[in-house]
Amino acid sequence: MDALLRDAHESHGHVPAALKEQIVIEHGSLIRYIVNRIAVRLPSHIDLDDLHSTGVIGLMDAIDKYDPTKNCRFKTYAEFRIKGAILDQLRALDWVPRSVRQKSRRLDTATNEVEQRLGRAATEDEVADSLGLDLDELHLMINQVRGISIVNLDELRSAGEGNGPIYADVFEDVKAENPYTTLKSRELCAAIGGCIAELPEKERLVMSLYYYEDLNMKEIGQVLSITESRVCQIHTKAVGRLRSKLAEVLET
Secondary structure: OHHHHHHHHHHHOOOOHHHHHHHHHHOHHHHHHHHHHHHOOOOOOOOHHHHHHHHHHHHHHHHHHOOOOOOOOHHHHHHHHHHHHHHHHHHHHOOOOHHHHHHHHHHHHHHHHHHHHHOOOOOHHHHHHHHOOOHHHHHHHHHHHHHHOOOOHHHOOOOOOOOOOOHHHHOOOOOOOOHHHHHHHHHHHHHHHHHHHOOOHHHHHHHHHHHHOOOOHHHHHHHHOOOHHHHHHHHHHHHHHHHHHHHHHHHO
16 A cells, blocks of 8 residues: 555655545455454544544545655554544533543542552542642642533423423433443443452553543553563463453353
């Protein structure tokens, strides 16, 4: 593919429409892979078909802006542009500022880390110490992320009437899952969470950075001050442990 693009730029100065169509078809599986990977952390109401269409737009943008003279493979560049386009689309749908989301993730991560380390609920002092903040700064952060919370429709009443209709009775949740499916999904999530909590600290950190913070192996190595190959080894070992632990849990 790189050679075809290089020849097209040398011969025509641009990428012909026929070649663009060929590239889009051949990279359909890459778009689906990126969409499915991002979708793991998204709520169920997000339309994956819309994200796929946005990924195609990102791929088309990559085709137009790819420079064969740069020392970069087209697939690597396309993956970057596709992912960027999808994340931009998701940010446009999100009413919460990105900085607030980051603070919320920091707070959740610190709380979970303290609770996993101590084996009990974390106090405010312990979470503040984990974040390197004093209590006033922690309270300020909690207030800043408070707006992320979802409002309970059952608590809302119409136009100031205390005995008015409940909104949850007015709006039908047409995408509601089967209760049995929801219960099984929660049980599986709880089992996975329990297995992850039993991993060694470094393995938990690598899994968190890779799957939650969406860093690649090289970036994780820079964060942890270890080589990329070492990160791969830790990731492989963690996945193996999880596979073994989950097999035991699901068999019981």
